[in-house]
Amino acid sequence: MEPDLFTAAAEERQEKDPAGSPLAVRMRPRTLDEVVGQQHLLKPGSPLRRLVGESGGGPAGPSSVILWGPPGTGKTTLAYVVSKATNKRFVELSAITAGVKEVRAVIDGARRATGGFGKETVLFLDEIHRFSKAQQDSLLPAVENRWVTLIAATTENPYFSVISPLLSRSLLLTLEPLTDDDLRGLLKRALTDERGLKSAVTLPEDTEAHLLRIAGGDARRALTALEAAAGAALDKGETEVGLQTLEETVDRAAVKYDRDGDQHYDVASALIKSIRGSDVDAALHYLARMIEAGEDPRFIARRLMISASEDIGLADPNALPIAVAAAQAVAMIGFPEAALTLSHATIALALAPKSNAATTAIGAALEDVRKGLAGPVPPHLRDGHYKGAAKLGHAQGYVYPHDLAEGIAEQQYAPDAIKDREYYEPTRHGAEARYADAVEWTRKHLGRRRS
Incomplete structure (x- = not known):
C-alpha cells in the first residue's frame, strides 16, 4: 500500500477519534488564524494567505513552498493548514527515512487522485536538506507540472542545502523562533480548549515559567511536556x-533563573569571567545554566564574540573567527543543536591564551581623544588628490613605504599632540608574542623610542 494512503487513513482516524492523538496533534491549528507566532507570514495579502486562496481568486503563486526555521516553530502545522484550507490531500514524508522510491510512489498516487477523483495533493517533505542532489532532482517534474503542492521543511539554510532549480521554483518562507508570549498563549489554549485538556488542570505561574524554559521556543516540546505533566x-x-510534578515528569530540575532579573546578568557575567580565568569547567557550567534557563542563544553568542576581543585578542587570533562562526551557526540552527556550537566556542575561548592588550589600547586612545588630544593631521598625510592640494602643502613630502626595501618609512603619522603616545602594549602570551616583536621592530624603524 502506498504511503499516502496510510497518511490519509491516519488522518481520518484522528478526525474521528481526536482524543486518542497526542496533545500536540490535537491542538494543531485548522486555519491560519489559529497559528501561533509567525505574524510576519500571516498578514492580510501575504504570499501564504494567497497560497490558500484568501486573496479572493483562489490559490496563487508557486506550487512549491520551502519553510525554513528552527524545530517546533510550526513548519508541519503550516503545511497541514495549507492542505486543509485548499481542500487537498495531505501526505507527509521525512527525508530521513524516505527515498526516491517513496517520493515517486506519492507522486504517482497524487496523479491518479487528481485524474480519478479531482483531489489534489499536498506533499509535505520534512528535513529536505537531508536529500541528496539526485533525490531533490526527482521532485522537479512534480513541481513543474503541479502534480503536487510541495511543501518542504528545513532547519538549515536552503541556499546551501536545496538545489537551485527547486529553490527558484519555490516560495521561501522563513519562520522565527516562538516567543514566550506565543507559547504562553498556546498553553492557555491547550489547557481550556475542547480539543485539549478541557480545563481538567490548571498551571501555576512557577510551573508555567519552567515549562517555557524547557520548551526553548519549541511548541511541540511545550505541549508534549504539558500533556505528560497534566x-x-x-x-x-x-x-x-505543580512544579515538582513537572520536574519529575520531564526529569529536569528547575533552574532558578530570571531572564529579565539580576540572575540573568549574574550568570552571564560568571560565564565571561570563567572564560577570562581559563576555567573551562566553570564556563561550561554557567553555559549549561543559561541554556537550561531558556536564554536566547544569540545573546550567549554575542557575549562570546565580545569575550574573544576583550579577553583574548591577538594572543589567539583564531578566537574571534571561532566566536563569529558560532554566532552565525546559532542564528541558522537554533536550539537544541546550537548548544553544541556554543559549547565548542566556550571551550575554545576558555582554553585560549589571554590578553586584554587590544582592550586597554583602544581604551587609552579613546581617553586621549575625549581629553582633546587630537590635533590636525600632519600635512604630508592629508589628501592630495584634488586640485589645489599641492599649493596647500597637502601630501607633499609623503614617503611611500612600498618604495623602500624594508617596507616602512621613518616619518610622523600621529598628530603632534600624541606623537609619542604608545597605546598598544602587547603581552607575550600565545600568538601575541609575535605581535610584541613586530611592534618593537616597527617603532624602532619609525624613529620612535619608548618614552
Whole structure:
C-alpha cells in the first residue's frame, strides 16, 4: 500500500477519534488564524494567505513552498493548514527515512487522485536538506507540472542545502523562533480548549515559567511536556500541575533563573569571567545554566564574540573567527543543536591564551581623544588628490613605504599632540608574542623610542 494512503487513513482516524492523538496533534491549528507566532507570514495579502486562496481568486503563486526555521516553530502545522484550507490531500514524508522510491510512489498516487477523483495533493517533505542532489532532482517534474503542492521543511539554510532549480521554483518562507508570549498563549489554549485538556488542570505561574524554559521556543516540546505533566497530576488526584510534578515528569530540575532579573546578568557575567580565568569547567557550567534557563542563544553568542576581543585578542587570533562562526551557526540552527556550537566556542575561548592588550589600547586612545588630544593631521598625510592640494602643502613630502626595501618609512603619522603616545602594549602570551616583536621592530624603524 502506498504511503499516502496510510497518511490519509491516519488522518481520518484522528478526525474521528481526536482524543486518542497526542496533545500536540490535537491542538494543531485548522486555519491560519489559529497559528501561533509567525505574524510576519500571516498578514492580510501575504504570499501564504494567497497560497490558500484568501486573496479572493483562489490559490496563487508557486506550487512549491520551502519553510525554513528552527524545530517546533510550526513548519508541519503550516503545511497541514495549507492542505486543509485548499481542500487537498495531505501526505507527509521525512527525508530521513524516505527515498526516491517513496517520493515517486506519492507522486504517482497524487496523479491518479487528481485524474480519478479531482483531489489534489499536498506533499509535505520534512528535513529536505537531508536529500541528496539526485533525490531533490526527482521532485522537479512534480513541481513543474503541479502534480503536487510541495511543501518542504528545513532547519538549515536552503541556499546551501536545496538545489537551485527547486529553490527558484519555490516560495521561501522563513519562520522565527516562538516567543514566550506565543507559547504562553498556546498553553492557555491547550489547557481550556475542547480539543485539549478541557480545563481538567490548571498551571501555576512557577510551573508555567519552567515549562517555557524547557520548551526553548519549541511548541511541540511545550505541549508534549504539558500533556505528560497534566497526566501525572491527574493520576495523583491533583487538578493543579505543580512544579515538582513537572520536574519529575520531564526529569529536569528547575533552574532558578530570571531572564529579565539580576540572575540573568549574574550568570552571564560568571560565564565571561570563567572564560577570562581559563576555567573551562566553570564556563561550561554557567553555559549549561543559561541554556537550561531558556536564554536566547544569540545573546550567549554575542557575549562570546565580545569575550574573544576583550579577553583574548591577538594572543589567539583564531578566537574571534571561532566566536563569529558560532554566532552565525546559532542564528541558522537554533536550539537544541546550537548548544553544541556554543559549547565548542566556550571551550575554545576558555582554553585560549589571554590578553586584554587590544582592550586597554583602544581604551587609552579613546581617553586621549575625549581629553582633546587630537590635533590636525600632519600635512604630508592629508589628501592630495584634488586640485589645489599641492599649493596647500597637502601630501607633499609623503614617503611611500612600498618604495623602500624594508617596507616602512621613518616619518610622523600621529598628530603632534600624541606623537609619542604608545597605546598598544602587547603581552607575550600565545600568538601575541609575535605581535610584541613586530611592534618593537616597527617603532624602532619609525624613529620612535619608548618614552
